[in-house]
Amino acid sequence: MNAIEKIEVDTLVVGSGIAGLQSALDLADQGYSVAIVEKAPSIGGKMISLSKVFPTLDCASCITTPRMASVSHHPRITTLTYSTVDAIKREGKTFTAAVTRKPRYIDEKECISCKRCEEVCPVLLPDEYEVGMGAKKTISIPFTNAIPQLPVMHPEHCIRCGACARACPKDCIEFLQEPAPVEIKAKAVILATGYETTPMTAKKQYGLGKLPNVISPMAAERLLAPHGPYGRVLRPSDGMVPGSIAYVQCAGSRDKSIGIPYCSRVCCMYAIKQAILLSGSLPIADITIYYMDIRAFGKGYEQFYNNARAMGINFVKAKVARITEDEKHNPILRIERQEGTSGPEEVKHELVILSQGLVPGHDASSFGLGTQNNDFGFVKLSDEMVSSAVTAGAGVFAAGVVKGPRDIPDSVVDAGSAAMEAANYMRKL
Amino acid sequence: MADAKKLAEQLKKLNELRGPVPQALRDQVAAQNKAQKAILEALGSGPKTAPELAAAAGLTHEKAIWYVAALRKYGKLADVPGKGDYPKYELKGGDAK
Numbered sequence: 001m002n003a004i005e006k007i008e009v010d011t012l013v014v015g016s017g018i019a020g021l022q023s024a025l026d027l028a029d030q031g032y033s034v035a036i037v038e039k040a041p042s043i044g045g046k047m048i049s050l051s052k053v054f055p056t057l058d059c060a061s062c063i064t065t066p067r068m069a070s071v072s073h074h075p076r077i078t079t080l081t082y083s084t085v086d087a088i089k090r091e092g093k094t095f096t097a098a099v100t101r102k103p104r105y106i107d108e109k110e111c112i113s114c115k116r117c118e119e120v121c122p123v124l125l126p127d128e129y130e131v132g133m134g135a136k137k138t139i140s141i142p143f144t145n146a147i148p149q150l151p152v153m154h155p156e157h158c159i160r161c162g163a164c165a166r167a168c169p170k171d172c173i174e175f176l177q178e179p180a181p182v183e184i185k186a187k188a189v190i191l192a193t194g195y196e197t198t199p200m201t202a203k204k205q206y207g208l209g210k211l212p213n214v215i216s217p218m219a220a221e222r223l224l225a226p227h228g229p230y231g232r233v234l235r236p237s238d239g240m241v242p243g244s245i246a247y248v249q250c251a252g253s254r255d256k257s258i259g260i261p262y263c264s265r266v267c268c269m270y271a272i273k274q275a276i277l278l279s280g281s282l283p284i285a286d287i288t289i290y291y292m293d294i295r296a297f298g299k300g301y302e303q304f305y306n307n308a309r310a311m312g313i314n315f316v317k318a319k320v321a322r323i324t325e326d327e328k329h330n331p332i333l334r335i336e337r338q339e340g341t342s343g344p345e346e347v348k349h350e351l352v353i354l355s356q357g358l359v360p361g362h363d364a365s366s367f368g369l370g371t372q373n374n375d376f377g378f379v380k381l382s383d384e385m386v387s388s389a390v391t392a393g394a395g396v397f398a399a400g401v402v403k404g405p406r407d408i409p410d411s412v413v414d415a416g417s418a419a420m421e422a423a424n425y426m427r428k429l
Numbered sequence: 430m431a432d433a434k435k436l437a438e439q440l441k442k443l444n445e446l447r448g449p450v451p452q453a454l455r456d457q458v459a460a461q462n463k464a465q466k467a468i469l470e471a472l473g474s475g476p477k478t479a480p481e482l483a484a485a486a487g488l489t490h491e492k493a494i495w496y497v498a499a500l501r502k503y504g505k506l507a508d509v510p511g512k513g514d515y516p517k518y519e520l521k522g523g524d525a526k
Contacts, residue, residue: 119503122458122461122462123454123457123458123461124461124499126495130498133495133498134495134498134499134502135495135496135498135499135502155447157454158450159450159454159455159458160440160443160444160450162436162437162440165436165439166433166436171432174439175439175440175442175443176439176442176443176446212491229498229502230494230497230498230501231501231508232508232516234494234516236491236494236495237490237491237494238479238480238483238490238491238493238494238515239478239479239480239490239493239494239497239515239516240479240514240515241513241514241515241516243514
């Protein structure tokens with residue numbers, strides 16, 4: 001086995017979503033060296049897969065890709081993708097992180113990103129980047145604007161035909177590659193491990209993810225993205241242009257039955273944003289949002305909501321008790337309106353999006369850095385009134401949704417705060 | 430291009446380490462090849478919708494649209510401009526290999 005790769009930097013950033021990218025850039029631009037570790041094959045986090053952002057309707061990748069490129073080319077930032085942070089130890093004033101580079105089964109230094117391996121690979125897999133709606137190959141570059149543009153092979157799906165190796169002009173396929181340990185020493189740690197959405201299987205009343213036309217909001221983002229799986233908005237059961245679309249709000253938040261009693265803050269706004277975008281893509285579609293309360297919490301958000309209403313999007317204050325489907329996979333919602341005195345009713349739509357809530361992406365307390373979690377598994381701050389980044393662990397700071405649900409502008413501001421707190425801490429060492 | 434001898438050695442070593450390729454995976458790839466071939470052959474007679482391709486290739490509607498997305502991504506078929514509930518697809522540049 002090769003010797004352990006050792007990296008020594010000022011700050012270790014765990015996670016490369018928009019918060020991790022921003023804090024890494026802020027620190028590196030001040031002269032600090034940074035290592036950023038990302039478990040996925042590309043940096044960019046959740047934001048790079050979104051279509052547009054609210055309330056400005058700016059293209060999400062137009063905001064994210066420049067930061068991704070800046071991080072990847074920054075002389076003071078070392079980027080480790082497709083790598084996991086297995087443990088972080090505190091030794092005096094230094095943190096030592098044990099990181100594993102997962103094998104991509106290619107020579108990363110030699111690969112020229114020509115995609116010939118992907119073109120010739122004969123095995124198709126559901127593409128998780130497209131939330132399963134599209135396909136990728138057993139060896140493939142994760143997505144169009146991924147950074148780095150390096151393919152990953154999934155050996156459990158490989159039929160060992162050798163086509164990729166024969167097609168590679170640089171002879172860089174390495175079928176026998178193994179995980180490589182990396183040791184990172186740093187003076188401060190920024191946790192930016194973000195979120196996952198509540199799983200489709202969370203609620204049996206909503207079909208446990210088995211109804212093909214009841215999809216997640218991340219799937220809806222991909223349908224709306226210009227380079228999405230179908231290149232337009234179609235429903236996944238049969239490729240039909242949906243004429244009637246519904247959003248079920250609070251489908252993974254404010255629900256004690258699934259252990260998520262809190263409001264996830266952003267779901268109202270992303271649903272309204274998607275509804276506005278859908279009405280642009282499908283001008284004759286009926287779009288309904290079933291909601292409990294609308295949380296339009298930021299600057300210009302209330303106006304955004306009012307614009308959606310004015311555009312003809314139906315807002316129905318109702319609880320959705322159950323979702324079933326007919327023989328053509330049209331979802332049927334059993335609803336009870338919260339206004340008026342009517343009883344339960346059943347409404348048929350052609351596509352339904354569950355506005356799922358946000359849950360922690362990683363249990364940050366598992367690193368053993370002295371940070372504490374709040375009741376819901378997000379990182380607890382030492383004193384929210386004093387700092388939006390300082391945790392109970394000395395030298396450990398938090399950026400973005402790792403602290404609790406928040407939107408993109410708040411995550412970016414937070415990331416700046418985490419970088420500033422980390423810089424202050426390191427200056428005093 | 431890979432050295433044929435080196436590649437053969439790597440694949441042999443891989444078989445020793447991981448055992449033979451599971452039959453289920455081989456069957457899955459054979460089914461994928463059959464489905465893609467059937468879809469491309471069906472498009473040989475003109476543009477079709479996903480349900481029409483499903484019927485022609487003996488697939489569920491859900492599988493058919495997934496293969497359409499895959500073939501579209503890898504440049505084998507293209508969207509046909511037009512209106513209607515179900516968009517049509519056509520072979521791209523006559524490339525039906």
